[in-house]
Amino acid sequence: MTWSHRDGRWPTDGLSYGADYNPEQWSPDVWRDDVRLMREAGVNLVSLGIFSWGLVEIADGEFDWDWMDEIVDLLGENGIAIDLATPTAAPPGWLLFEHPEFRPVDHDMQPHWPGARLGWCPSNLVFRSYATRIARAVAERYGERDHVVMWHVGNEFGGGNARCYCDVSAAAFRRWLRDKYGSLEALNDAWGSAFWGHSYRDFEHILPPRGDDSKNPSLVLDFDRFSSDELLQHYLAERAVLKEITPELPVTTNFMVGAEADVVDYARWAPHMDVVANDHYTRSPDPLPQQDVAFSGDRMRPMTTERRPWLLLEHSTSGVNWQLRNRAKDPGELIRNSLSHIAHGADGVLFFQWRASRGGAEQFHSAMVPHAGEDTRVFREVCALGGHLRALAPVQGSRAPQARVGILFDDEAGWALAKGVKPNNAIAYGRIVRDWHRAFWRRNLSIDVLPPWNDFSGYEVLVLPALFLVDDDTARRVTEFADAGGTVIVGMASGIVDANNQVRLGGYPGAFRALLGAWSEEILPLQQGDRFRLDNGWTGTEWTEHVRIDDAEVLAQYSGGPLDGLPAVTSRTVGDGGRALYVSAALDADSIDALVETLAATGWSSPVAEGVETLERESAHERFTFFINHGTADVSVPATGEELLTGQAVDGSLELLAGEVRVVRSPLALRP
Template sequence: MTEHRTFQWPQPLAGGKPRIWYGGDYNPDQWPEEVWDEDITLMKEAGVNLVSVAIFSWAKLEPREGEYDFDWLDRVIDKLGKAGIAVDLASGTASPPMWMTQAHPEILWVDYRGDVCQPGARQHWRATSPVFLDYALKLCRKMAEHYKDNPYVVAWHVSNEYGCHNRFDYSDDAARAFRDWCEKRYGTIEAVNEAWGTAFWAQHMNDFSEIIPPRFIGDGNFMNPGKLLDWKRFSSDALLDFYKAERDTLLEIAPKPQTTNFMVSAGGTGLDYDKWGYDVDFVSNDHYFTPGEAHLDELAYSASLTDGIARKHPWFLMEHSTSSVNWRPINYRNEPGELVRDSLAHLAMGADAICYFQWRQSKAGAEKWHSAMVPHAGPDSQVFRDVCELGDDLNLLADKGLLGTTVVKSKVAVVFDYESQWATEHTATPSQNVRHWTEPLDWFRALADVGVTADVVPVRGDWDGYDTVVLPAVYILSEETSRRVREYVADGGKVIVTYYTGLSDERDHVWLGGYPGSIRDVVGVRVEEHAPMGGDFPGAMDHLDLSNGAVAHDIADVIGSVAETTRVLETFKADKWTGFDGAPAITVNDFGDGKAVYVGAKLGREGLATSLPGILDALGVETPAEDDRGEVLRVERADASDENHFVFLFNRTHDVAVVDVEGEPLVASLAQVNESEHTAAIRPNGVLVVKL
């Protein structure tokens, strides 16, 4: 893996001072020109200081092949800049115009059954098409040449949400590119055969020409897992290569800080965003809330993962929603207070820019029911009043010194791995109810339940610099990662390892000798087989009780033996005939100067929260007093000197949470501060920000 690009952040307009960037996607080409002046007036009222433009404007920028029209965009950018509103300018290449697909249908991506994706929505292009790349780079060059000296353009927004719809393409272009990718990765066809285990089912290949994409193989059949894992790697890399070509074309002519918007969320695992993070000047993310009881926790988890991908540099929240989206079967609205609360949660987790999709809600098109900063109801609406309140809050926090601070490092890191998720998606696994991505989220939430706000760190990140590390169902452990685990614990680190961790190496070859094969000596247990659980067959085991009251579902480990240095913390309770009664469920092992806990079952958030006090005590990890657990999520940002130190307190419950207040209250959304008693009552969906 190469080094990260040097961090660069969009700078304020001439004469301005650094602020928290605030705004959203702006689509003036959807509106008559007389609306533009009203938009800018309202932006100033709301405190907006940046908008992203031209993201889906290719058909207006190049209405016919080779004919470019920048006049309308020039007028918009000039109006914005003179009003003090900076521009994050898109390359405009996210979706090709109709004239292009009419002339060149060969740029359209193909699904695994061979059906061609027709134009009519967006992202109907294939990343491996040399024809489409040529057109996209021509537009990039024109955009860069035209706007290279524009003082109001502070950043490049390269394309948009790569892979949102075109992650996989099974065309002949993709087949050729996949062969080239495999040859570059492995060097010889013999190495590919070894990696993919092609001795199984007579899949041996004699040369690279026999490599084909994992196209339709018949309903109910099983694709080669090594091939499928590499296909997911290749598909992420193919889009990354396309992005880098656009990026380099723009920067060669017009050097400005550049980014492309990721889609980091708990379940957003289509691309390897940590790998992509090496190639942007600053990380940006689009995040949309999960409705219901997980809303705040999933948001905080995803924002923490984004902060981990950014390696704790400031990052840019490029899109989120003021209220409902348009793409779910049921598009729930934000509850009162959540517009402000959600934005401040991203801010607490390291974002120095808070932006929405979009500025003005569309009156036509596929996203007309997606909420915006100015809703259909207009500025006389609660949404717009909240938008203005948030703008005031962000300006106040900037004035008080928030810029220049970063998220204070937690003592606990929860590790996430894109490739482990991809490997667990295969259709031939111990249980289709078990995936990697759910486990880090459960651990983040359970730790919050006992008063610990963890950092979420990618597997390539610096997790071995934390006091305690959780490896939750990290299915793939390469030799290098296994070495890091072993050295971390031997040097005094404390690790929590769960079921499904370290089952395979980076080729998805199982580590032999009992699970978790590559770190079995570290955890001090030897798992002989898995015991999946479910209710699809009458009488099948559907759960297991633990001695501490927790309940395991979906899967448990059959721990055949434990090392002499291992102590059993919790056991399973079950009928004798199951073989599980009294068997080890949670253990702790001394290894070198450190300790390793092993959790041998899927316990869910509730079971983990029940088990964590005992686990952390066995590791010697201090936890907050019982009165400080669970109700409030506490996140801190500070600068290197600790002169500017901010504490964000978020109510995680639907009851009023009363907290002690130390320092100067700055923002109180749905919160009431009692200055004489140094306490605050935070209502549901409320947040309090204080400066120590």
């Protein structure tokens, strides 16, 4: 089999399947066993060389390619394509010793010590020159190999160096500010820097937000934006080298998109990716890890162009090693997680890593080949998953149809909410967004978790959960969406500050006061352990507001406490049958679920069976319906077509065992 991306295809024939492969940890006799097991498992793509810099460039300008040549050849001989990394995530020891000045520095001006990953300052041009040099060396040596099908720049940008506060970064920050504002007058106005008399008279006086005392929130937010941009500039520098040498090969890097605000602003990075890729790991204490998988996929889709497929570059076969207590996945969970990512729009699933390490910082991280070897449950499930992905080859290239619900999610809004002093500094942005996602997800409603600058057309509902920072353009387009007949739900803590992180005056939420016909004059945070109750039985904690009505209907009001009888949830009819709801209180997940239930009269769907998630992908002529049974009971679901994993014909009803996934192919014109 020959592998080539020179015709512009997806990096692999059919769905991609594999892992990070780190053969440098093993002897060549193990490599032969690796490729045998890869072929048995159905692996067709590995990410190679991610942490190999110090093993190929053994001293400054001195290269040893022999072992890399051997493994690249061995993979090609066995029909396994390579997503080849620029190994810049982990600088070699000799480079860190010769240039300690590019180590990142924390907010207390303490340099990071060598020994971890991403031990470099994104603004340091000395490091960038070495990084682009090794990227060029790798591209020139391997870029013409037909089975090298994609470039993987670095690894998990921002995972260890999201913010650097050193003097080099400070100088770069000042240049960034000059480019953004043009003048000190504009900067002082945008930051409201007259407070505490901190108006700037010279750009050279501006420093990053060092230390842990209270800083101007506008400065902090701009430093977060700058930090994301600096990492992006480094990515683009490596990308430019790769595109110069192999313009036809796609270039990507692995995001870390989840429910919390990200370490960098991946949604703004996405246009620079030829293939948008993600790493996703569930958390051990999470009571609904299957919803976290769905949430991640629902965020990834809107980052792509025209809802094109994306790639999962890392997840785990079982337990990870970096949480307090690392839960092993239940039998079948590996397969359910993987096929859920496919159902949510991925055209490939890869793991970290291929073979579990004997030593090093991640020696107890699960892998496709466990420490116990191939005669294990995990490896048997790995092989079963490979067979499933081969059977699902027709799905490759299909796309999810237009979602009905859009949930606005913005890293900048999350940063602004999380940092600086707020009425309640315990608000968790990601938890709030997931509570709203859960209410729609459990009803099998198609959801996009989208950046606020995306097009809103085609959605029926827009939800703004804790969208603390809202620029004028977003506020205008949300209003236009409601005026055109859509339903908008504005959640607590939304629309409070503008793009400069300054409070919008005239009552909260200032960005949407006119749309909602309601506003609050004061925020009343609850103390730890306190709860509120509304007159319809809904409850919550953390956040309440003193709401006043201009032109809205009261759906629920406070019962008891200092806000007794005052509005908590309001609704206003606007435009051409549109509706704008204001949920000013921090409802708990069950109450959000009850609120969404009140909107179900519009004809929204319900689960086909309790615990069963149903998703669709479509090609030009076919529909692929995924049924994922997260429950513990066998169920029967309505379906008609061909079930791809078993090859059986389905005529009206499909038996779905507990924990099982089934995928039914049908003509596009035929509803399942």
